[in-house]
Amino acid sequence: MRGKWFFRLVASLALAAGLAACNGSSGAVQPGVVNTSANSGGSYRGETGRVVAIREVPIRGTSGSGVSDGTLIGGGVGAAGGAAIGAATTNSVGGAVVGGLLGAVGGAIAGTAIDRGSSRRGIEVTVQKDGGGQVKIAQPDDGDVQVGDRVRIVYDGNGVAKAVRDPNPPRG
DSSP states (O other): OHHHHHHHHHHHHHHHHHHHHOOOOOSOSSSSEEEESSOOOTOTOEEEEEEEEEEEEEEEEEOHHHHHHHHHHHHHHHHHHHHHHHHHOOOSHHHHHHHHHHHHHHHHHHHHHHHHEEEEEEEEEEEEEEEEEEEEEEEOOOSSSOTEEEEEEEEEEOOOEEEEOOOOOOOO
């Protein structure tokens, strides 16, 4: 009876820790359009302009597939730990299996939350659009754009905006 109580306590704590990690905030911004000074319906696909300012910002790590390194590592470590605790507290294979499953789920949740909560160096690019107004876009700093560059606003496969150097700037 004592082993089941301990197992339930450990499983509950692991799940609570995983869910609490999901609520973490690092102050980082999500990549994509951050702020605009002109309301143009929220779509900037293909618009062009000139970079008027760049500032460094932390950006959140993202994973388009939903399965990140943190998810895999957290799930593996959680499964191993849960199986060990489940086997030790119940003295049965069934306890090890249940503990491993609970540990894998809790570890994967925590690993995903930690991975998404982590931030990396990025930039917020302020673009003066040719059609008027400004847009600020947070994006990874890949060194592609500098203040004064002509840029085009493009979207990746996940719908995240990015300012890229315009390969065909207008002549004039």
